[in-house]
Amino acid sequence: MITLSLIGIGTGNPKHLTLEAVDAIRAQDLILIPQKGVGKDDLAGLRQEICAQVLEGAVEVPKIVGFDLPVRDPKTADYRQRVDDWHDAIAEVWSAAIAAHLPEGGRVGFLVWGDPSLYDSTMRIAERLARVREITLRVIPGITSIQALTAAHGVPLNTIGAPVQITTGRRLRDEGWPEGCDTLVVMLDGECSFQSVAAPDKVTIHWSAYAGMANEINIAGTLSEVQEQILTTRAAARADHGWLMDIYLLHRTP
Structure with a gap:
């Protein structure tokens, strides 16, 4: 046995x-x-x-x-x-x-x-x-990367009384923003699918790489303003370490 x-x-x-x-x-x-x-x-x-x-x-x-x-x-x-x-x-x-x-x-x-x-x-x-x-x-059970992400940025996962959807980069990229939810957690995104989000000036992103680890990297702001910084930082981190795990929280203002 x-x-x-x-x-x-x-x-x-x-x-x-x-x-x-x-x-x-x-x-x-x-x-x-x-x-x-x-x-x-x-x-x-x-x-x-x-x-x-x-x-x-x-x-x-x-x-x-x-x-x-x-x-x-x-x-x-x-x-x-x-x-x-x-x-x-x-x-x-x-x-x-x-x-x-x-x-x-x-x-x-x-x-x-x-x-x-x-x-x-x-x-x-x-x-x-x-x-x-x-x-x-x-x-x-263990602490999740979602908990490490929100703790790193000091933000709650959800807005008051509102739902949160956990999805993948593939689904965000192929299917777009899901209806009925203004807050998304995106995991398993090797293609930086936040680039496909419509109206990025109305979306806030909280992004973390190596969340919870000693080499944790955090970037937050309006998606239109920080997405290039995330792309550059992400590429450099992958080159330095040979691998990368990242996760991000998106909130859309109606």
């Missing part, structure tokens, strides 16, 4: 860990850490650092093993199929790693960036793993 714990670790700041997450990390027999390749070692390194801090002085220390994360096949035209195939491949890698390092069963943990429930597919991959071996799933 495998007990699989998906542990939300916040956005890279070790101080974001909840007490429940700390206890969960200490309770594992095996912790698997994804390695995303050259230029993205910071992500694996931060997970390693979190483990080192949490496990310092522990009597029993879990085995910590890195694994190479499969890459999505860019040749598959259909986006959903491309993601499904990728998740299948990751589940196979998980299964092989668990079999190799925990053959008699036990407790295995994954440190999930942010929160396992929000634009993260770790639970979907766990479902695939459950099809081929018996597991008990445990999910420990």
